[in-house]
Amino acid sequence: MTPRNLLAAGLFCGLAVACANPQAELAAHEHYETTGGSMKLALIPPAEQDDDGRYLNLDPEGSHGSIATRLGFFGRRILTPFRAGAGAAEHTTEAQVSIEAADSVQWVGHSTLLVSMHGLHFLTDPIWSNTPSPTPPFGPSRFVPPGLALQDLPYIDFILVSHNHYDHLDVPTLKKLAKQFPDTPFVVPKDNAALLNKHGVNNTIELNWGEQTQIGNLTISCLPAQHWSKRGIGDTRQALWSSWSVTSPNKRFYFGGDSAYFSGYKLIGDALGPFDLVALPIGAYSPRDMMQGSHMNPEEAIKAALDLRATRVLPIHYGTFDLSDEPLDEPLARFETALQTMTNNLSALILKIGERHAF
Template identity: 55%
Template sequence: MIKKPSHYLFTLGFILAIATLQVKGQPEAVGALLFDSAPIDKQGRFTNYQADLSHGSAAVRLSFFLRRIGTVFRSDEGAPKKVANDGSILRNNSGTPTATWIGHATLLVQMDGVNFLTDPIWSQTPSPVPFIGPSRWVDPGLALEDLPTIDFVVISHNHYDHLDLPSLRKLAALNFETVFFVPQGNGDLLRKNGIDQVRELNWGDTASYKGTTIHCLPTQHWSKRSLTDTRKALWSSWAITGTERRFYFAGDTGYFEGFKEIGAKLGPFDLAAVPIGAYEPNAMMEASHMNPEEAVQAAIDVQTNIAVAMHFGTFDLSDEPISEPPLRFKAAAKDTKLGDTNSWVLDVGETKEF
């Protein structure tokens, strides 16, 4: 585990994370649209089905940023454990469906003959400037060079802890055929960084890849990478469905009624990855991040057989104790259909079959 000093004044730039210009390219559609496209407000910016989100009062936000400065001294006690994984079993996997937690919202999923990553970040800080930003508690669970051949990547939105350009550039260099699926408006950012295999999708759009279908789906969040591009790029959740397995990636989101619609139209899923951290202070985070109890409800809503926790314990992003999210997640799932067996809290680097 590592904990590097960070200059949290710059965390404001991270939280304000922003996006890119819209791109004209459209994915190849598969079947009829099951969901409406993302709404656009009078300023031409993307918004949520339930309109704009509250990020708390100015006083709440200011006190939060001041506390961020002090967390440079925060202990890493309670951070997730890391298990050794050299990737050899994954590279030699001939068909067993698996999920491996790399850390934060990054999962390596193998199913239906494809290998894909969700929101890949291998950087030590989710920030536009290396070594400045929230600390990484635990190193990635697998080295980039030890990954199996990656067929495609899905990215939920453009905040720096989810769209990490250094990691994306390295992945593109490792395999020029890797396809990067992004929500509408994020394509130019990747192309300007030398990543050409980009497909942009809006909510309701689908694309096919080697017998699987990639669904771009609604979620409740926002986007920003600078001071001027708030909500100019879209955010999304994703479903990858094949003939053998169905996987749902919630991305970064607050709890909303759309989960039930996703479950009704695309469920049941074999595995759903749900975010369980970055929920305090509640007044600032509630609309755009789920707490562990809401994550369990979202998993039930999308009709998944197994829920795997993510978006916790990797970066120092919020006020809740580091060890709290997985404990609350397991407790909330205990008396539901997920129970203890099907509510996964993985170690960093751990692989499980599904």
């Protein structure tokens, strides 16, 4: 590996880990004031920026570990192409129920979901690449193939992106989707559209926390997350990160993106809950002293689901890529144990990659 590739691989680790209805009507997005209005999000404050333009989290910043912890972690990530895939998420190639049958969700892998609600279809944080990295093939390895081929997608009415880390904003995939669905809008947090526009993805809608847009009969709300952003040198926290809710006349869905556990979950639950289904990240939490400021562990994901007033929780962000130090199968095992010991009022929707289920 050349010095340039070593540098790029190390840079990736700091970025990604520290980390069919073509006629759907797209209404202009509206900014709802925190006072008045039938769709107000009174409890959701907009994201603030410091004097250098860096976005701030709702809660105080958590620790990102000592220098020794981070250097050791980055060194181990350089070797990820040689790591075995034992314990990776299960994959199914069985035929799935029709997406037209009911509101449904399909796990494509990692944080990528194909969600169908009220006759419309959308994707979350789509990544079909084998390596989420600025310099592939160096970077985390994909241990499980996508659960659905790009060419097998239904018409996609919109695409949600939570933040700009490479395992969530995958430019090669977004360019393919923009070509495949030229009229489909990409809904992103503030200051992320420029990156997409740079790569020819021009149909974008940017929102701040607490802002909403209407696509067909679905309301999309941009909501807080406790995380950060970075893709290169000097752009730390210059683009916003978020979670998302999508509500139809009869269902409420929440996509957590990537986040530490924080007070915002209760704010979101009070403002927009209860939710029929919440998709929450449960992996990439080890070493804990480095990850606790930006990634939940499985037990915290259960707490977040309860704060969100969820009926059902779908674990994501585990078992697909090698992003952190915990064994690939540990997040789901801990999640299932926590679900049994921490609550009697919450059920889980645990999917194999490629599996679709009604909700």
